[in-house]
Amino acid sequence: MAMNVFQNIENYTPDSKCVLTIGTFDGLHIGHQKIIKELVKLARDQKKAATILTFFPHPRMVLQKESNLKLIDTLEEKKNLLEKLGIDNLIIHPFSKSFSRLSAREFCRDILAEQLKISTLFIGYDHRFGKNREATAEDLIAYGKLFDFNIQIIPAQVSNEITVSSTKVRKAIDAGDFEQVSQFLGRYFELRGTVVKGQGIGRTLQFPTANIQIEESYKLIPPRGVYLVKAQTTTHAWNGMMNIGVRPTINGENQTLEVHLFECESDLYNKELRLSFLEKIREEKKFDSLEELKIQLEKDKEICKRTLTEKYLH
Secondary structure (H helix, E strand, O other): OOOEEEOOHHHOOOOOOEEEEEOOOOOOOHHHHHHHHHHHHHHHHOOOEEEEEEEEOOHHHHHOOOOOOOEOOOHHHHHHHHHHOOOOEEEEEEOOHHHHOOOHHHHHHHHHHHHOOEEEEEEEOOOOEOHHHOEOHHHHHHHHHHHOOEEEEEOHHHHHHOOOOHHHHHHHHHOOOHHHHHHHHOOOOEEEEEEEOOOOHHHHOOOOOEEEEOOOOOEOOOOOEEEEEEEEOOOOEEEEEEEEEOOHHHOOOOOEEEEEEOOOOOOOOOOEEEEEEEEEEEOOOOOOOHHHHHHHHHHHHHHHHHHHHHHHOO
């Protein structure tokens, strides 16, 4: 059954009670996945809907001045992942300063009990919520009794096993350690974007590239460098190498995302490409000539193909 998506708490009008968890779930890493699988199991056992309340924009984007926070997953990627995990209802509430000022009591009474009609709230032992994060898990239990819903607390032991955090995922992306990123996420880190016209410089070097434009300005982009990637459209898949950077050899100034696909003859203009990051090959650097750059690109391609054969094509 397809997951229902609601763009606002007010749009969610349940005809029966649900089992709910709350979180921003940035990066939906293996820790998040473990919690969500438990939530789905609990909901199925109780014959209730497994429901997630999440927020967009991310609360830090709203509450922290000049927050230039970039997110590991776009909203669309998050939706796809949650649907695969078996969530029935996803409520994406617009986060605002006024919403953040709700007291814990108001939140439990007006949102959880009245609006969302929850039967059980599934929450981490260290979760804090309400205005200034004032309420603890113990407060929640008291409010649950008052407003007639159960609290299921994920014990410290389970939460501590889930030592992965979105911060660790970000650090691994920043360090270019995509093997670690994949272990944390239980999947490859991805970028999705549309192929647009570039300057055609790659073609003159016999290294034609697809230039990728990403719509969501809040999406986290890995640091500058050359990467081994897998690329997919809805019908085809290739291996390739991607350059993220300003192309200093031709005195470029704006960051570009370019991918050279191995054994690809297709015209990809205006198509959406899904790029999975396998490994970082090297840092971006400036060469004295296009000829030198071309020699380096040949070496990069050789390294990529050898890495694919040794590690990924079994």
